[in-house]
Amino acid sequence: MEKIVCFGEIMMRLNPEGYLRLVQADRLMVSFAGGEANVAVSLANYGKDVSFVTKIPDHELGQACVNELRRFGVDTSKIIRGGKRLGIYFVEKGASQRGSKVIYDRENSAIALADPSEFDWKKIFDGVCWFHFTGITPALSDKMAAACEEACKTAKEMGIRISCDLNYRKKLWTREKAGQVMSGLMKYVDVCIANEEDAADVFGIKSEDTDVVSGKLSKEGYIQVAETLSKRFGCKEVAITLRTSISANDNQWAGMLYRNGQTWFSKEYLIHIVDRVGGGDAFGGGLIYSELEGMEPQDVIEFAVAASCLKQSIEFDMNQVSVAEVNALMKGNATGRVQR
Amino acid sequence: MEKIVCFGEIMMRLNPEGYLRLVQADRLMVSFAGGEANVAVSLANYGKDVSFVTKIPDHELGQACVNELRRFGVDTSKIIRGGKRLGIYFVEKGASQRGSKVIYDRENSAIALADPSEFDWKKIFDGVCWFHFTGITPALSDKMAAACEEACKTAKEMGIRISCDLNYRKKLWTREKAGQVMSGLMKYVDVCIANEEDAADVFGIKSEDTDVVSGKLSKEGYIQVAETLSKRFGCKEVAITLRTSISANDNQWAGMLYRNGQTWFSKEYLIHIVDRVGGGDAFGGGLIYSELEGMEPQDVIEFAVAASCLKQSIEFDMNQVSVAEVNALMKGNATGRVQR
Amino acid sequence: MEKIVCFGEIMMRLNPEGYLRLVQADRLMVSFAGGEANVAVSLANYGKDVSFVTKIPDHELGQACVNELRRFGVDTSKIIRGGKRLGIYFVEKGASQRGSKVIYDRENSAIALADPSEFDWKKIFDGVCWFHFTGITPALSDKMAAACEEACKTAKEMGIRISCDLNYRKKLWTREKAGQVMSGLMKYVDVCIANEEDAADVFGIKSEDTDVVSGKLSKEGYIQVAETLSKRFGCKEVAITLRTSISANDNQWAGMLYRNGQTWFSKEYLIHIVDRVGGGDAFGGGLIYSELEGMEPQDVIEFAVAASCLKQSIEFDMNQVSVAEVNALMKGNATGRVQR
């Protein structure tokens, strides 16, 4: 079995219990998460050999973070230990008309301040078949942008497939900066993953007839977005998640796969949300898995969407489901009956 | 007031808090439950004099189990203390498209290994008017199947009314074994209780035009099921719960009473589920209560369905509602307004 | 900035975690609440200078109560410390068809037994522009009814605007007593706040074509209710919340403002309820704020309804939202998307 490598930041996630607001909380639940780490955990849960690359401080909190990754079977031997701080982010779960809230406290984290030279990509990519990163990693710092470029270049040379989730974060960089840096990286990318807003935010590629806030999504529009992305950057595949937010508790969820001019849409799920953070990463994890398994295009998008649908019924960022559970859902049992 | 006796296994139930999966849990909520014990608690909550018969080890966990039954006013004086282990089961609450999961660890429990001779039914049934058991008890072991038969025989001789909830559990026995053993016991049964799948699982009696997984239930079909059960085994009454699973959070819930060729359907409730485990037992408890109170057939099925509807808004297996609360719901106040 | 004064009882609120019933609870969440205190907290959260007037015992529980008010920035310097007990109330959260339940244990509280002479209204109202109380305060005791009258009289003389939420509580007094006492107080009131049942309960003023239990509310009927209230008591403004209870989890929520013969209806929200207690108080707080800010009538009612809509997505009685959050909702973003 060939290896997968995910590269990015992993943070301590702190959230109040239940629907309490941050100002009400006297205790916070601890977990560890990050866009690329979440993908790594998905893949490990599906039985894949996956390695997560990052830099984490050499103190107890850093150790707890490594422990969490190891717990799911992710290879942590390539993680660099050092630097001063582990990024932190606070999540407040929304309900009804009150949206969830995320407060980042990730500046100056060990990975953001790391030097590109600390990562020996040749060695890291030994025996690897797939490299995954997201738009968050280059957004952390110019050094990390450089590290991403180096990683992509090396991967390309070594014939490794590259996927990138655009994952635009407006608190980390401006649309302009994002567009410029990501354009440089996209030329290495084989599989581009995005949500219903990313392409517009990063590259100004908008879906016609779509208004994300009001919840109106246009299928036609997204086909065009995918085509534009594919043509502009030469990526063979574009996969887009399509979320319609009815309320903080109820969302519609579907996905689209574009490959060489052809498009496949998944079925759409009505989700009662337990925790929506990490939904997109679960989509990415499902997509990489199903591609590696050589599934048919329709199955690829169904698997990715079913996996990420299930994630949203699960607390914390990381998707805790097995291949069997995803398969059961994509094959039609969506009624949530008791399994005794 | 005449006594009711329920006979079966009571286990320790362990479940994570909220919607956490079992692999995520670092603490588990403890309760005690079992198909027949749940019925006993329902009846005690309605003010009935009810005795629960089982065998439980003579250690602290066994004592905690007895304490829990006593807490609800169930008579525990007929419980045999001995044997080595208390059965355990783990429940993981589902959400949205992710179904609830039950893991049983009940093999070799004190009651499963008990000898039929340990139960002196003549004495147990002294002053008793109703005997209730479910298809779980004979499934525990051949010895318990024999104990059930003995209990039924004695009850019959003493003129005690007998109810049995088919309660098929595929992890305990095969459909074949179940069909064979239950056929032997059904001839003693006056009131047969079943869910929308049991009759098919145990006796191969299927409702035409019904597909439980897809959620399509046929009223006509269930009338035929009841008639077949009644004719084949001679039971006067058949009561069936009709659940349509929309998602793990939302279910439709209704019931049907068949008596001497006539059928009554309850109104149907749309339930936002808090904990669905024990819903069927709450139906059984409501049915026995309303029959003993001499309610009209329509009221019998309305009471049983309203009771079990309320159960599903309550955590853990056991139904914590009063007669007044069931009455209020069956008489029409289903809007859940605040009662100050 | 001129001051606002709220006058009434604040109690310790105890409720089980999640959806547990009171008989199941082995731990209770502690918060502090009361109709007028909840309004005071809303106003403090919006940045207003607000003082809460009450009497609280001089022991640790009383101190915890003062601390809670201070935490939100409410001025507690006018609270009288003394008497023996702090009122307590127990809340059990409903779900689905099972309604929430409130058990009061508030008799003989320090404020109920306080003497009107303990409150020096001239001094309390120094620099004050608005006085708020609810129908609960005069219901506590004859002495508190007298205190309310004195407060109203003094406020009137000092040119302070007076708002009163009818807030009928059938466990505190009869409809007759309420009608008689409130009629006396209403003549001082400028802004009358009520829910869909209060006017009928207290003054026998019913909305035609409305059946609250079945959930049928008539717009026309409520316009008449407001007009009758305005004419009978001379209050310039009447604001009514319109709740339709679909289940304990799902409610529809809207409001109406009547001013000088004109009426404005807010948009209606479908709410997935986290905790509905305090919803009416959040409406009152929103109303007073928006009036003081000089908003247009339509905005006044939209702000009050949006504020109270958000409250119901928040645990405990007190509304924990900012002006910015209310504005965002009333301006149309009701989809509960994540704010990163």
Added chain:
Amino acid sequence: MEKIVCFGEIMMRLNPEGYLRLVQADRLMVSFAGGEANVAVSLANYGKDVSFVTKIPDHELGQACVNELRRFGVDTSKIIRGGKRLGIYFVEKGASQRGSKVIYDRENSAIALADPSEFDWKKIFDGVCWFHFTGITPALSDKMAAACEEACKTAKEMGIRISCDLNYRKKLWTREKAGQVMSGLMKYVDVCIANEEDAADVFGIKSEDTDVVSGKLSKEGYIQVAETLSKRFGCKEVAITLRTSISANDNQWAGMLYRNGQTWFSKEYLIHIVDRVGGGDAFGGGLIYSELEGMEPQDVIEFAVAASCLKQSIEFDMNQVSVAEVNALMKGNATGRVQR
């Protein structure tokens, strides 16, 4: 087996988790307790047939209270349901130099307002061999003092043995009132139980050479106290607990039994306290049990002291130990080794 009856108040006990102060607590642990109820639970845990007599409101909190007593096997069939409130008390656990704190909110409870005529002692005492109450019950109200006298009179006539724990509570009555009322009741009492301060508080009978606050207790002095009590009131037996408080965490604990001029002292334990509330009641429970079992005087006091020593290693008021555990400790294994 003959029955025991305990008569008094049972309250809801609320305490913060761990060593949190009341002003810091956002959740409170719920239990139910009272001097006489604690004794009843001890006796039920030892296998005795014991009935608790009181009056409790007919609401959910009252039911939870009944449930708790039933859980331990205490007979609750003689409890009167009615009245308005259940007494409440708050406990804050001390540590080191900071003492524990108890705040009572028990005024106007159902039992305090009950009428003596509500208790039909002839019927209650049918088949009973021992009646236990404490000085708290007559302190609740004049009516309860009258009820105690009636109970004592009836018990005496029926030849029932009577025990009374002086249990002086300065927040319930003055020393003068206590002395006067208790003197009237003591003439019926066969077994008088007291702690190191009660006799002085209630009857002004002081132990020479003893200073409770500084922790100096005199054996000689307590023999005299017992003798004086015995002579003044004619009680055959006096049992006194001797606590030396080193800190809130460490106490020395012993007891003394006086019978017909002879005295037996138990061994003394150094206790690391988990929860000291209910220690005296556990002593009473142990004493009544060992007397009923006909143990020798030295064993009686050793059993009572060992039982109450163990109680203080257990959370909440009620003693959760078996006869076997008390026996093991009184026979010498005080090292707390693991029992696998």
Added chain:
Amino acid sequence: MEKIVCFGEIMMRLNPEGYLRLVQADRLMVSFAGGEANVAVSLANYGKDVSFVTKIPDHELGQACVNELRRFGVDTSKIIRGGKRLGIYFVEKGASQRGSKVIYDRENSAIALADPSEFDWKKIFDGVCWFHFTGITPALSDKMAAACEEACKTAKEMGIRISCDLNYRKKLWTREKAGQVMSGLMKYVDVCIANEEDAADVFGIKSEDTDVVSGKLSKEGYIQVAETLSKRFGCKEVAITLRTSISANDNQWAGMLYRNGQTWFSKEYLIHIVDRVGGGDAFGGGLIYSELEGMEPQDVIEFAVAASCLKQSIEFDMNQVSVAEVNALMKGNATGRVQR
């Protein structure tokens, strides 16, 4: 009543429940603390009018922090809202031979990056009689060192008394830097507070015959330390806490006051520790209070030591005790008896 001003950083404190290690924790208790904020809360709890000056970000976590200070009655109106992050620190409670552990994540906090010009000391000190800061504040950044100097200068000019707790933190600066900066500030200080190690760490002033790690403290040595501090910097008063660590659970605790060549030692307490963090700040708070109340020197040191002794029986940094409780302990009741 004249005002007190405390100036410094307040952070979010996160610690696991009980004795769990950080790597074991899946939930963390949230509180807010900081050397100077802790002193402010002590003073507010004693009824003093105290203002806390700092800079805190304008987000929910910052608000929660302000709320916590307000809860205790600390004036927060002079806090500057702005900047990006709130400092965080993690505490792991030690037990037995395993010491407590503190991990700081406070770099680049709003206050550390604040500019001295943001604080208008003339205005802040209006009506103020006492200014308190600790060695942590100038250690945060050169800007904060400058702010401290400016504050001291202004305070001196305005005749305000200045106290400084040396509070050396080796993770914030070197001994050399600390010595140099603190020497500059000490010339303004009237009351110097230190623990048994600070003077040696900051100024190289060691107590002869003392080995802090082995727990050997010399009274004579500390008198010399105080004298040297007083002479070198001209401060009138030096107060030193004397802790002897027996284990993580058991410490001896005392204090010394030096004033104009005279010395007073407090009695020594043996403490069973609940939470020792904040003990020194509670000493500072007690000292400032007792000085302001004009107590005699022996009472000053007894009050400060008793207050800080009680703190260590309380969870989290902030001292939750009243003047009455401190008085009771310093007057001799150290046995921790129950207060009913």
Added chain:
Amino acid sequence: MEKIVCFGEIMMRLNPEGYLRLVQADRLMVSFAGGEANVAVSLANYGKDVSFVTKIPDHELGQACVNELRRFGVDTSKIIRGGKRLGIYFVEKGASQRGSKVIYDRENSAIALADPSEFDWKKIFDGVCWFHFTGITPALSDKMAAACEEACKTAKEMGIRISCDLNYRKKLWTREKAGQVMSGLMKYVDVCIANEEDAADVFGIKSEDTDVVSGKLSKEGYIQVAETLSKRFGCKEVAITLRTSISANDNQWAGMLYRNGQTWFSKEYLIHIVDRVGGGDAFGGGLIYSELEGMEPQDVIEFAVAASCLKQSIEFDMNQVSVAEVNALMKGNATGRVQR
């Protein structure tokens, strides 16, 4: 770095929070533990490459167990997945005179029912330098006894060092059976580990002048015990833990190493116990580590004892300490001062 292999059972451990008894618990803390697994975790925490061999069911509970081992970096690739149940044990933490209690529910676990042929020791031991098991493994079943013998034989042939902790469990087998089976295995063992009772329980080798229950341990006696073990079975090394139980909270703890006729005693620690279960396993882990590191005999026993001393300040069975922390303690800093 060469590998270590530990072989045995790992169970789910369930214990109430704090000092609650099992009959009081409504929630249980979940962890995973077992004598040999605990040793494996110790070694992994010290940075060793260690593999744990067992058989665990292929369900969610089994997965949670594997996850826990992975979390600490233990290699789980040699674990066989299959069988039906995971052993469970319940722990109740003692306090003061009340000892801790362990209830096993481990019969018929997957590992107990496994066949020796399932373990391919040749393959498992590839690259391994040390094999560790305890007396619990052969006690599980005759099959496991056979598996242990096979493992030992293979290890011996491959030149692998073998350590065995006698770990007698009277609930698993009789002293006779234990003596017979263990005698057969001991001939392969190089390093024999025992507590102060094991040698007497298993082989009848008693320490003269020692009474474990009363807490009297004789140094001379234990030297003889070690000598007898060494001579009888030919093991080169014997290491014995010496616990003196003062109370459930306070223990004295030391150890002894015997090698070729020479003996080294460690210093003795007075421990305030947080959780004593796993103390012996932490000793074993420390011993194997220090031996592998080639420490001097005195350092070997000091490291093992310091490590196991620290364990007892940590919740759950598994030792969560680093080499640095053990070193700091064994070098003398036992005062538990805060590390900032």
